[in-house]
Amino acid sequence: MTWVASTYLGLADLLAAxxxxxxxxxxxxxxWLVRHVVAHVTMPARLTxxxxxxxxxxxxxxxxxxxxxxxxxxxxxxxxDLLGQxxxxxxxxxxxPVGGAPGALNHAVIHSxxxxxxxxxxxxxxPEAVVxxxxxxxxxxxxxxxxxxxxxxxxxxGPLVALLSGRTLPDGRKLPPRA
Numbered sequence: 001m002t003w004v005a006s007t008y009l010g011l012a013d014l015l016a017a018x019x020x021x022x023x024x025x026x027x028x029x030x031x032w033l034v035r036h037v038v039a040h041v042t043m044p045a046r047l048t049x050x051x052x053x054x055x056x057x058x059x060x061x062x063x064x065x066x067x068x069x070x071x072x073x074x075x076x077x078x079x080x081d082l083l084g085q086x087x088x089x090x091x092x093x094x095x096x097p098v099g100g101a102p103g104a105l106n107h108a109v110i111h112s113x114x115x116x117x118x119x120x121x122x123x124x125x126x127p128e129a130v131v132x133x134x135x136x137x138x139x140x141x142x143x144x145x146x147x148x149x150x151x152x153x154x155x156x157x158g159p160l161v162a163l164l165s166g167r168t169l170p171d172g173r174k175l176p177p178r179a
Contacts (some may be wrong), residue, residue, distance in 0.1 A: 001101055003129035005092035007108040008041070010124030011115060012086035015079075018119075023079060028114040028167040032071060035082070039074035040067055041111045042085035044094035046074065102136070109133045110165050113158050118170055123158045130157050137164035 015022060015038070023035040032040070047055065047070075059066035074082075085091060096103040109125045110133065116123050123130055134157050159169055168174040 001093060001095075001104065003126050003132075004101075004104050004108045005089075007105075007112050007125040007129060008086045008091055011038075011112045012083050014116070014121060014124055015086075016083055020079065022119065025119060027118045028162055028169070029111075030168075031068075032114075033075065034115050034119070035075040035079075036071040037111050037114050038082045038086065039077065040071045041107065042082060042088070042091060043070055043074075045085035045088040045091040105129060106133050106136065110161060113162050113165075114167065117158055117162050117167075120170070127157075130161060134161050134164070137161060 015034070023033065023038075025034050026032075027034050027037045029037055029040075043052070055066050055070060056063070059069060094104060095101055096107065099106070109123075109129050112124050113130075115121075159173075162169060163173065163175050166175070
């Protein structure tokens with residue numbers, strides 16, 4: 001959880017120092033700007049379990065619908081509020097109901113890379129955290145990516161994590177669909 005906290009704090013510091021227009025730059029998350037990614041990852045700092053349950057019920061149990069709805073709505077919150085939520089101890093301690101601490105780390109690292117890779121900035125997650133997530137992606141325990149018999153090599157693990165997470169890089173590179 002220390003890596004989770006430092007990842008979110010690093011993202012907050014990066015965005016606080018960036019021009020305001022950065023918040024409206026595209027992220028690696030399809031159809032989401034940087035502000036949408038931040039609104040998404042900071043949901044645990046804003047929503048009580050009861051509020052989350054109500055949002056999930058409104059989305060008829062579809063987490064993708066819930067995520068898009070909340071991200072679209074809460075992306076318009078004041079930037080200082082979103083930065084404060086990135087710095088919130090509540091967020092730093094949150095663990096998803098399915099996935100626990102490893103799930104929280106995956107969420108923090110992958111979504112931070114959705115921002116930093118898109119902005120061509122270095123990762124804000126500790127290198128050990130990026131490698132831990134990369135290890136899970138490479139063994140197929142996340143996103144069901146089958147890399148059996150594939151040699152994975154990269155000079156920079158951030159874009160590799162993004163690719164293995166199903167993202168398209170700013171230069172258009174992406175992994176082919178699974179057969």
